[in-house]
């Protein structure tokens with residue numbers, strides 16, 4: 001149990017440059033980092049024409065770029081090693097990650113391997129990275145993961161069917177270049193999934209047991225921005241104001257949770273990605289209302305703030321009713337952006353629940369969940385969401 005008077009710290013090691021058109025600042029942000037680099041991205045971004053813009057900007061600045069565009073959703077150890085191989089062969093000096101969480105997570109770990117050698121498995125866990133990696137620049141093209149400012153990369157070990165975490169202050173990208181204009185081309189399902197991931201970050205950070213008032217304030221503001229903008233970003237993808245608020249929310253929520261970790265939703269969504277290859281944001285979005293409802297008895301103080309941040313009228317309501325309004329507001333938002341309601345709709349099999357539960361319990365996120373959680377609790381939550 002934490003107390004208002006407890007000591008906390010807040011470190012934000014990345015430089016965040018944010019705004020529509022901010023991509024034009026790329027040459028000055030990378031000046032001095034070297035003349036050769038690799039760009040790590042995914043096939044969708046390669047097709048969207050975003051890389052051409054980046055190549056042109058860097059070419060004008062005298063920097064030679066080599067692309068690696070094979071990053072898949074739930075990226076694997078093999079992908080990190082293949083990208084690292086390209087880094088070595090091209091004798092690059094720094095790495096750019098351009099895309100969603102997958103591309104940036106791979107870029108962050110490549111920067112570690114480039115500086116310290118070894119394999120991804122050497123850095124599994126928290127605090128295993130011995131020092132700074134080579135410089136890494138993260139450019140998000142979705143508004144959700146916030147990987148551009150976090151101390152975590154999540155990489156899938158296909159042999160173990162396990163999403164492992166590399167967590168270290170040394171893997172935060174030196175530069176986070178956030179240009180909402182790059183998120184305009186996101187299709188509706190991706191807008192929904194990534195937006196709900198950002199909302200999950202904000203909510204799990206806000207209600208968990210870690211005391212950090214600066215992080216919690218960022219998380220609450222992120223919820224407000226998402227409550228005002230996710231539906232618009234989803235319904236009218238070309239609305240730059242909505243896209244700007246969503247990207248700001250995503251980055252703020254990530255700056256927050258990277259200090260506090262998350263909760264049961266993320267503990268449970270990672271095994272769903274590893275076993276069923278379900279996109280991270282979708283898995284979170286489906287689980288979020290169920291986990292919130294279960295956590296409610298531990299959150300009667302915090303949920304009314306969430307309800308209010310999401311635009312609900314809570315004045316005059318009893319605390320319990322105000323808390324329930326938060327769960328209902330999340331459920332409605334999820335429905336409005338057409339997130340499926342049950343795990344069975346995502347191809348999850350019921351027989352997998354024991355194994356999913358075992359893997360979820362390995363996550364450090366369970367330890368900070370607001371309501372104390374045992375393995376049978378997680379199994380029951382999977383059953384309810386199934």
Ligand SMILES: [Fe+2]
Pocket residue numbers: 145197200201266280284
């Ligand atoms: Fe997430």
